[in-house]
Amino acid sequence: MLAIALKMLFRDRAKYAMLVCGLAFCSLLMCQQISVFCGIMMWTTSTVRNIGAPVWVVDAKVEQANEVIPMRQIEVERVRSVHGVAWAVPLYIGIEQARLNDGSFQNVQLTGLDTGTLTGRPMDMVAGRIEDLRLPNAVVVDQVAVEKFRRKGIAIKLGTTFEINDKEARVVGICHVARSFLGQPYIYTTFDRALEYAKPSRKQLSYVLAGPVPGVSNEELAARISKLPGLRAITKDNLFWTTIWWYIKNTGIPISFGTVVLLGIIVGIAIAGQTFYLFVHDNLRYLAALKAMGARMHTLAAMVLLQAFSVGFIGYGIGVGLASWFGNSVLAKEQPPFFMPWQVPAFVAIVLILICGFSALIGLIKVARLEPAVVFR
Amino acid sequence: MSNLAINVADVVKSFPSGDTRTFALKGATLNARFGELMMIVGPSGCGKTTLLSVICGTLQCEEGMLSIFDHDLRKMKDWEITKFRCVNVGFIFQQFNLIPTLTAVENASIPLILNGVPTNKAERRAGEVLAEVGLGDKLHSYPSQLSGGQLQRVAISRALVHEPRLIICDEPTASLDAAAGQKTLDLLKSSALQPDRCVIVVTHDNRIYHFADRIAEMEDGRVIGIYDDPKDYHHA
Numbered sequence A: 001m002l003a004i005a006l007k008m009l010f011r012d013r014a015k016y017a018m019l020v021c022g023l024a025f026c027s028l029l030m031c032q033q034i035s036v037f038c039g040i041m042m043w044t045t046s047t048v049r050n051i052g053a054p055v056w057v058v059d060a061k062v063e064q065a066n067e068v069i070p071m072r073q074i075e076v077e078r079v080r081s082v083h084g085v086a087w088a089v090p091l092y093i094g095i096e097q098a099r100l101n102d103g104s105f106q107n108v109q110l111t112g113l114d115t116g117t118l119t120g121r122p123m124d125m126v127a128g129r130i131e132d133l134r135l136p137n138a139v140v141v142d143q144v145a146v147e148k149f150r151r152k153g154i155a156i157k158l159g160t161t162f163e164i165n166d167k168e169a170r171v172v173g174i175c176h177v178a179r180s181f182l183g184q185p186y187i188y189t190t191f192d193r194a195l196e197y198a199k200p201s202r203k204q205l206s207y208v209l210a211g212p213v214p215g216v217s218n219e220e221l222a223a224r225i226s227k228l229p230g231l232r233a234i235t236k237d238n239l240f241w242t243t244i245w246w247y248i249k250n251t252g253i254p255i256s257f258g259t260v261v262l263l264g265i266i267v268g269i270a271i272a273g274q275t276f277y278l279f280v281h282d283n284l285r286y287l288a289a290l291k292a293m294g295a296r297m298h299t300l301a302a303m304v305l306l307q308a309f310s311v312g313f314i315g316y317g318i319g320v321g322l323a324s325w326f327g328n329s330v331l332a333k334e335q336p337p338f339f340m341p342w343q344v345p346a347f348v349a350i351v352l353i354l355i356c357g358f359s360a361l362i363g364l365i366k367v368a369r370l371e372p373a374v375v376f377r
Numbered sequence B: 001m002s003n004l005a006i007n008v009a010d011v012v013k014s015f016p017s018g019d020t021r022t023f024a025l026k027g028a029t030l031n032a033r034f035g036e037l038m039m040i041v042g043p044s045g046c047g048k049t050t051l052l053s054v055i056c057g058t059l060q061c062e063e064g065m066l067s068i069f070d071h072d073l074r075k076m077k078d079w080e081i082t083k084f085r086c087v088n089v090g091f092i093f094q095q096f097n098l099i100p101t102l103t104a105v106e107n108a109s110i111p112l113i114l115n116g117v118p119t120n121k122a123e124r125r126a127g128e129v130l131a132e133v134g135l136g137d138k139l140h141s142y143p144s145q146l147s148g149g150q151l152q153r154v155a156i157s158r159a160l161v162h163e164p165r166l167i168i169c170d171e172p173t174a175s176l177d178a179a180a181g182q183k184t185l186d187l188l189k190s191s192a193l194q195p196d197r198c199v200i201v202v203t204h205d206n207r208i209y210h211f212a213d214r215i216a217e218m219e220d221g222r223v224i225g226i227y228d229d230p231k232d233y234h235h236a
């Protein structure tokens, strides 16, 4: 009877197409919106992921990774003095103004890596060597800088020069790193030179990066460093999630995306639920005939469930497929950002199961109430 | 085993209507023998369909005796009645009730599939039965591509395919023209009727009365007369 149920469904072309389209649209909408949301959330943690140090030490008032409260450089020494710290290095991060040869300006995210160790260096060098940062006036720029400058008519190559706050910078390398939240290019240089580029100020240390000795966990180390007055130490993973939660709680981003996702669910329930209801309703007479001919209730239930879940499955496949295709085609540009971890399709699958279950349930209630005797009328 | 296929007596069945109940059956008594075509006739609303529904177990009556092939339907559980119907009853409806998205052979194979026969075997057997009723070239036609008479022959094939002992027809000719109606009854008599089977036809179509072996006349929820020869029944 299950084969018959599928034939009844697939051959009812109009309703079948309507059901699949509705559910596909609903999964596409949810999948795409949640993935873009995840993409934006990933943007907020780009610095953390690019630098990748195990423990981050910041001013005690800092709430998330994109907020910099400068500290005195002496804090590096204080962190080094904590028991269990294997290494601790300074990191400078600041928004500075780059001036191109044609006179136009571009805000950049200047990242000053510890001069000795270059801790937090970009992993993916497209051209040049990161070690060349130790050469005079050397900087390494990311792919966003190349792209933004190209749009202004300037091709960045090794050896290209521009100015950061009126001081010369010479490109010795091009790297590929996660794009920053505000889309400003990452410009890497050494910590010491970053302070030269930056406007002079009493406190110029953005972060202290630290790592534990063997046998001490990141969490343990962070807890120990946090005991220092005025400082807060936080592990990489913790900082990642703290930052994302900060944006979820303090910005309108989740609400605007949540609204669209909710809309997707409502549209899905409306279209799929209603069409499926119509489908069952139109077939009631035949389901009643089957009941009269001796089909048991569980047979009819299985038929209705199979019909609901097979359109769900197909719609889901199409929707998630389209979302992935969309994601792939925009991933290269990162406009909008698109990040689809497995939890997204899993979540959409659960929502679709609920929608189909709900639709099937409405159908089943009708079938259960069906008097087989109606077939004689 | 008695020689009565069906033996019902004093059956009462009512339906709620507003605050009161309308009695569709007020003590109907009827029997049918093996190998006979029993026709139930009477004016519209006299309870013919209700009696048919009670006999095949799609409706439960409130009072009376109900013995179908020596089974007391009133003592059986719901699922037992459903199973009983699945094995023993073939249905022919006025509205055909063929599933529009299934072909003739798929429609006709349903009772076998409900009885657990694998689809390919069921469809092969359904094809044979359809060929017997003259639809060998229409196996893969959809209901929308068939005429009323052809639809009723598909319905007959569906009613016979699992070789049930009881075949129940409610106004089988009401949606057909005279010629198709005659042909339908011809078919019922020639292929449905067997010594170990019983065919019950509910109708108020006087053009087919002569096909009956016996006629039961109903009026107002009761069987008011049984005629051993349809010629004896002269409807005004």
Ligand SMILES: Nc1ncnc2c1ncn2[C@@H]1O[C@H](COP(=O)(O)OP(=O)(O)O)[C@@H](O)[C@H]1O
Binding pocket: B015, B016, B022, B023, B024, B042, B043, B044, B045, B046, B047, B048, B049, B050, B051
């Ligand atoms: N499901 C039902 N609910 C309420 N009344 C019904 C129902 N089925 C039949 N009746 C009533 O029972 C009576 C007999 O109906 P029915 O058996 O269909 O008559 P017939 O088939 O002889 O035309 C009618 O008065 C009809 O209105």
Ligand SMILES: [Mg+2]
Binding pocket: B048, B049
């Ligand atoms: Mg009737």
